[in-house]
Amino acid sequence: MALLYTDLNEFLAAYDQMERPLAVLAHQDDEVTFSGVLQRGAGRMHILWTTNGDGLYFEAGVAPHQYGPLRMKEALKSAAAIGIPPKHTACLAYSEVDIYRRLMYVTQNPEATTWLKPYFQQIIDDIRAYLFQYRPQCVFTCAYQGGNPEHDLTHYFTRLALDDYEHETGEVVPLLHVPMYEYTVLVALRFNPFYRGLRWRYQLSEKEMECKRKHYEAYPSQMDMFSKFENVLGAIGKLGVLTRGKALTAEEYLSIEEFGPVPEDWDYLVNPHAFDKANYIGDHFAWVPVSFDKSVRPIVASFPRRR
Numbered sequence: 001m002a003l004l005y006t007d008l009n010e011f012l013a014a015y016d017q018m019e020r021p022l023a024v025l026a027h028q029d030d031e032v033t034f035s036g037v038l039q040r041g042a043g044r045m046h047i048l049w050t051t052n053g054d055g056l057y058f059e060a061g062v063a064p065h066q067y068g069p070l071r072m073k074e075a076l077k078s079a080a081a082i083g084i085p086p087k088h089t090a091c092l093a094y095s096e097v098d099i100y101r102r103l104m105y106v107t108q109n110p111e112a113t114t115w116l117k118p119y120f121q122q123i124i125d126d127i128r129a130y131l132f133q134y135r136p137q138c139v140f141t142c143a144y145q146g147g148n149p150e151h152d153l154t155h156y157f158t159r160l161a162l163d164d165y166e167h168e169t170g171e172v173v174p175l176l177h178v179p180m181y182e183y184t185v186l187v188a189l190r191f192n193p194f195y196r197g198l199r200w201r202y203q204l205s206e207k208e209m210e211c212k213r214k215h216y217e218a219y220p221s222q223m224d225m226f227s228k229f230e231n232v233l234g235a236i237g238k239l240g241v242l243t244r245g246k247a248l249t250a251e252e253y254l255s256i257e258e259f260g261p262v263p264e265d266w267d268y269l270v271n272p273h274a275f276d277k278a279n280y281i282g283d284h285f286a287w288v289p290v291s292f293d294k295s296v297r298p299i300v301a302s303f304p305r306r307r
Contacts, residue, residue: 003261004174008200011174011261012040015138021045022136024127026154027096028053028075029219030142033189034178034257035082035212036204037140042083048090048130049075050123050154055096064097078218082211092126096150103149103295104285110294113302120157120299128161138174140259143191146272146279147182149296156268156300163306178259182272184281190258198260209255268300 005011015021021041025031028049031038038045053071054064062070072093076086102119105112131139141158142151155177166172181188191199204212231250248256273279276293283290290296 003198003264004172005261006198008202011176011200012202015041018137019044020135020137021140022131022134022138023047023140024130024154024158025049025140026051026142026148026150027055028071028091029078030151030178030180031075031079032212032215032219033180034140034202034259035215036208036255036257037178037202037259038084039082039208039211045084046088046090046134046136047079047084048092048127050092050094050127050157051096051099051150052091052093053096055100055150057097064095068093068095074219078215081214081218090130092123094123099150099153100283100285100290103290103299104288106298107288107290107295110298113298116299117302120153120303123153124157124160124303127157128164131161131165132168135169135171136173138176140176140178143177143179144262144266144268144272145179145182145192146292147180147187149280149283149290149292151180152272152292152296153299155262156303159262159268160303160305167306175262176259177262178257183278189254191260197263197266199258200260202257202259204255204257209251212254268305269297271297 005014018041021044023031023038023045025047026049030049031047038047049072052068053075054068057064057067060067060070072091075091076089079089080086102112102116105116139158139162141155142148144152144155146152159175162173162175179187179189179191182192191197271279271292273292276291279292280290280295
């Protein structure tokens with residue numbers, strides 16, 4: 001199937017007329033990465049988060065069941081900062097801790113995918129149910145890029161749910177993916193240089209950038225991380241890496257948002273990087289490393305796409 005949109009301006013013209021755009025994201029704060037694009041459709045945009053955001057509970061010194069509600073409260077405030085009211089958001093509230101524990105089981109024993117399949121099938125079914133109820137005209141999701149396993153699984157499960165939706169309704173819905181980070185954060189908010197799909201760059205207006213700052217500030221639990229992230233972005237911008245050779249400040253770097261349509265022929269079983277060690281750097285559960293080849297690919301393989 002050919003892409004519905006191959007030009008950014010063509011897509012934006014259609015996007016401006018859509019009544020039901022949707023973002024399906026893994027974590028509370030993923031939406032900040034494309035704040036400007038979301039703002040453009042804010043009065044119409046809905047956001048569905050798949051996890052409850054409890055993954056970094058240990059950094060806050062609280063229990064997972066305490067940290068998740070904190071992140072969700074911040075997420076609603078964050079969305080409101082760019083014009084998305086609480087009634088336009090939903091959260092499936094799957095525990096990040098539980099997901100990572102299951103990734104560990106798969107890493108240790110690939111046959112674990114058999115008895116874990118109902119758990120992941122439920123996530124797909126929940127996304128699917130939301131799609132059928134909402135009837136989106138376009139869907140944004142995290143890029144499938146080997147930076148975070150929950151980003152990649154959310155992307156793939158959204159693709160599966162959207163395949164079902166398109167097959168059963170006959171409606172073709174554009175799926176757009178937004179790069180978050182990979183190689184820890186050395187490739188931040190951009191597709192890597194080897195990516196061969198369409199990459200669109202959206203330049204934020206001053207007003208959109210002002211709202212994006214408020215968007216960030218609505219996550220006080222994450223501000224220390226965001227500060228470190230901005231330092232990295234500043235270094236990347238000054239080096240001209242991923243910025244077409246032009247030196248940029250962190251502020252300028254954040255004012256350009258990259259996204260694009262997901263290639264229809266994307267092979268989800270192919271490693272996002274040449275070497276598996278480049279995926280999910282530093283990610284682990286109970287000191288068992290999370291990898292694409294041993295953790296994510298077996299799960300993806302157990303849910304083949306519906307063509």
